[in-house]
Amino acid sequence: MQDAQPKTMYLKDYRVPDYLVDSTDLHFELEPKATLVKSRLEIRRNPEAGQGLPPLLLNGIDLELLSIAIDGSILSSISYQETPEGLSVSIDKPEFILxxxxxxxxxxxxxxEGLYLSNDMYCTQCEAEGFRKITFYPDRPDVMSKFTTTIMAPADYPVLLSNGNEVDRGYCDDGRHFVTWEDPFAKPAYLFALVAGDLEHVDDSFTTVSGREVKLQIFTEDKNIGKCDHAMQSLKKAMRWDEEVYGREYDLDIFMVVAVDHFNMGAMENKGLNIFNSACVLASPETATDSAFQRIESIIGHEYFHNWSGNRVTCRDWFQLSLKEGFTVFRDAEFSADLNSRAVKRIEDVSLLRTSQFSEDAGPMAHPIRPDSYMEISNFYTLTVYEKGAEVVRMIHTILGSEGFRKGSDLYFERHDGCAVTCEDFIAAMEDANQVDLSQFRRWYSQAGTPELNVTDHYDGSLDVYQLKVRQFCPATPEQDEKLPFHIPLKVGLLGSNGADMALDEAGATQCVLEVTEREQTFEFKGIKEQPLLSLLRGFSAPVKVRHNYSREQLLFLMSNDSDTFNRWDASQRLAFTALDQLQDAYRQGRNLQLPPEMIAAYRDILIDRELDPALAAEILQLPSEQLIAEESESIDADAIFTARHFARETLANALVPELKERYIELSTEKSYSPNAKDISERRLKNVCLEYLCITKSTEALGFAQRQFEAASNMTDKAAALSALINYADDQQADQAIKQFYELWREDTQVIELWLALQSSSSTRGTLENIKALMQHSAFEMKNPNKVRAVIGGFANRNFSQFHKSDGSGFEFVAEQVITLDKLNPQIAARLVIPITRWKKYAGKLAEKMKAALLRVADSGELSKDVFEVVSKGLKN
Structure with a gap:
């Protein structure tokens, strides 16, 4: 590992910029290996920064400086100094042109990061600190400037795009052409964007609530032009939704989206020119699954919503990242919930949080949603900042109610339009608009970890009083041993013996939000005429773990009767966890494994319930993932986890064949594909039934899968059938399906990424030998993040049994790939190393082998800041 530790940035050290940039004029002459960048900056001393004229500090990485001038005079080398971070320029006047x-x-x-090529297309990614790879600039989010950009390129790059509105275009004497763009809104450099290439586009328009017509364009390579309609319709829905729900109207004459194949993230909200990972914008029924359609709708909405929650109002510094991301993830989640099944959307979001974010909270990289420090900001584009950040915003919404939250958001946008602000500014707007005190609630922004609530109850039938006692506790995290009590909105209901909600007050309310603010607190409900059953944390009202001593019978009752659909699903998860824990204990003790008959009966009831939303039924039927079981374990015994879950799935499958078969056949009707909520719901349950049937490996079940694979007219059904064949068919049948799928879709990049992922995440086909073979396949490309995520990421994050082989070979393999990738793409390498940083939570030899793999990365030579930070924290005692 490198000798000199990278510099750590601290929130406490923030100071306002010494200089402000009122306007930024950029000129690009594009060449693959030698692009010339000319910048003209109108700069003035920041009146808030104090007296004097300190040196002007400009960030810059991997730049060849040709000249620098102030007010037209070329500077000699004694007037500036090149540093590892960029330039330090001596200044002798308060206002000047640089x-x-x-x-x-x-x-x-x-x-x-910065300006790069993807399939011969020029594109940019400047968040968080990529602009410093384009030109020397004060690359920080609180330096906001109005940008004008001129792009000059050869004629074989007909499309030249940047932020804002097009104001000029023309041809040069040497045959090149140019386009000039002007963005009338001040923005930080991280929102700058440039795209140039031989691209096709689709056009549409949107009329805003005030009657302005906005031109909409989606750009992509010619071969993908037929896969843009869903994204365009999603964009128009998002624009209308933001007007109706938040009163936010779009502000430019044009909104553009560009799809690129090589992209580290999902998408980027650059002002007026959103750049998307192709996988997050391109879709057709033949090439994209239901989940892809829904993901595209969500991400399109997310990036569009950033126009206000991120662009018009942006972050003062990168410690405030959750200010824009947490708020916008909450907004896109509500958008998706309004357009689809709200209950299923909530279940999906909470499943991700519990599986991955809770694990992050419990690991060496644990941090608050507003971190106190970082070495490399790219490492903090995390589920904590995004997903937990969204849950924190959701809690404010729960506390204030929809009307109060809207009043707060209106005030926030009104106060801070055109400004770079902090999380405190967001909270203050919510407080001032509603005349409430959220001082204690602010601890969610500064304290890391997942709070735990221990809930006990007592019913006094002689007084008709029901009491809840709630104790809160948050485990120690790196740099934070002791935690102060959080402000936690705990939504609850009470069920009577007839399964109906009980009235909680004289007004007849059947649920309420308890505001937990102390380490130990007691809540009373009066007028309760019988012993109630507690429905706890309805809708997952806070990102916490709840401990309550439910019996198996109580969980079965909640699973069947709770009016809160999220809690019906959650009861099924709790029931499954109890059974899986018992199976793990039996396995470790050498006893026979047995699944409770009541659990089998409960799953049968779900299958035959035709009144239940099929998507909710599908979610209930799915056992907790191995990753989630591991997260819930005190000490991870990977072999016991895999064996217990495998046995439970086999037992359920064999016990429920008649019901699974009947439901599968019933839902296998032929109809035209539509990504509407009802059809997605039915396909989801159908394919869950198919997977369970194929677990039995019966000839009939695998015949269902083979016929669906061959006849499917949409990618959802075809991919589900391929997955079933990969995981449960014999080698010959599986190999034939894998080959047939590849030959059919070999020219479609996104489909082949799915093909790679289905193999790498398979516990049967995703052996280390096969993973290495996939990396030698012509479809794999180490420089393409999507391909890396599909193969190496699929193996490390979704192939539990193969990654956790007892010989440690899976860990060694990931360490090797991280070392290689760190020289190519440090951001992706840093994300891939995370699974082996959690070695402390594993049992026995597995922990030793995982730590050894992490040490191998540490000792491999000079590491990037990205990987160094993750590895060094992972090795800390």
Whole structure:
């Protein structure tokens, strides 16, 4: 590991910028290996920064400086100093024009930050600190400037795009052409974007609530032009939803989306020019699954919503990242819930949180949603900042109610339009608009970890009083041993013996939000005429773990009767966890494994219930994932976890064949594909039934899968059938299906990414030998993040049994790939190393082998800041 530790940035050290940039004029002359960048900046001393004229500090990485001038005079080398971070320029006046010429090499930029090439298309990614790889600039979010951008390129790059509105275009004497774009809104450099290539586009328009017509365009390579309609319709829905729910209207004359194949993230909200990972924008029924359609709708909405929650109002510094991301994830979740099944959307979001974010909270990289420090900001684009950040915003919504939250958001946008602000500013707007005190609630922004609530109850039938005692506790996390009590909104209901909700007050309310603010608190409900059954944490009203001593019978009752659909699902999960824990104990003790008959009966009831939303039924039928079981374990015994879950699935499958078969056949009707909520729901349950049937490996079940694979007219059904064949068919049948699928879709990048992922995440086909073979396949590309995530990420994050082989070979393999990737793309390498940083939670030899793999990365030579930070924290005692 490198000798000198990278510099750590601290929130407490924030100071306002010494200089402000009122306008930024950029000129690009595009060449693959030698792009010339000319910048002209109108700069003035920041009146809030104090007296004097300190040096002007400009960030810059991998730039070839050609010249620098102030007010037209070229500076000599004694007037500036090149540093590892950029330039330090001596200043002798409070206002001046700075001009810089520099050269960059987009073709060799494999980090995919700054300006780079994707399939011969020029594109940019500047968040968080990519703009400093384009030109020397005060690259920080609180320096906001109005940008004008001119792009000059050869004629074989007909499309030249940047932020804002097009104001000029023309041809040069040498045959090149140019386009000039002007963004009338001040923005930080991280929102700058440039795209140039031979692209096709689809056009549409949107009329805003005030009557303005906005031009909408989606750009992609010619071969993908037929896969843009869903994204376009999703964009128009998002624009209308944001007007209706938040009163936010779009502000430019044009909104553009560009799909690129090489992209580190899902998408980027650059002002007026959103750049998307192709997998997050391109879809057709033949090539995209239902989940892809829903993901695209969500991400399109997310990036569009950033126009206000991120662009018009942005972050003061990167410690405030959750200010824009947490708020916007909450907004896109509500958008998706309004358009689809709200209950299923909530279940999906909570499943991700419990499986991955809770694990992050319990690991070496644990941090609050507003971190106190970082070495590399790219490492903090985490589920904690995004998903937990969204849950924190959701709690404010729960506390204030929809009307109060809207009043707060209106005030927030009104106060801070055009400003770079902090999380405190967001909370203050919510407080002031509603005349409430959220001082204690602010601890969610500064304290890491997942709070735990221990809930006990007592019913006094002689007084008709029901009491709840709630104790809260948050485990120690790195740098935070002691935690102060959180402000936790705990939504509850009470069920009577007839399964109906009981009235909680004289007004007849059947649920309420208890505001838990102390370490120990007691709540009373009066007028309760019988012993109630507690429905706890309805709708997952807070990102916490709840401990309550439910019996198996009580969980079965909640699973069948709770009016809160989330809690019906949650009861099924709790029931499954209890059974899986018992199976693990039996396995470790050498006893026979047995699944409770009541659990089998409960799952049968779900299958035959035709009144239940099929998507909710599908979610209930799915056992907790191995990753989630591991997260819930005090000490992870990977072999016991895999064996217990495998046995439970086999037992359920064999016991429920008649019901599974009947429901599968019933839902296998032929109809035209539509990504509407009802059809998605039915396909989801149908394919869950197919998977369970194929677990039995019966000839009939595998015949169902084979026929569905061959006849499916949509990718959802075809991919589900392929997955079943990969996991449960014999080698010959599986190999034939894998080959047939590849030959059919070999020219479609996104489908082949799915093909790679289905194999790498399979517990039967995803052996280390096969993973290495996939990496030698012509479809794999180490420089493409999507391919890396599909194969190496699929193996490390979704192939529990193969990754956790007792010989440690899975850990060693991931360590090798991280070392290789760190030289190409540090961001992706840092994300891939995370699974082996959690070695402390594993049992016995597995922990030793995982730590050894992490040490191998540490000792491999000089590491990037990205990987160094994750590895060093992972090795800390």
């Amino acid at each position: 001009e810089i010429h520099n050269r960059i090499n987009p073709e060799d930029n494999t980090s995919l």
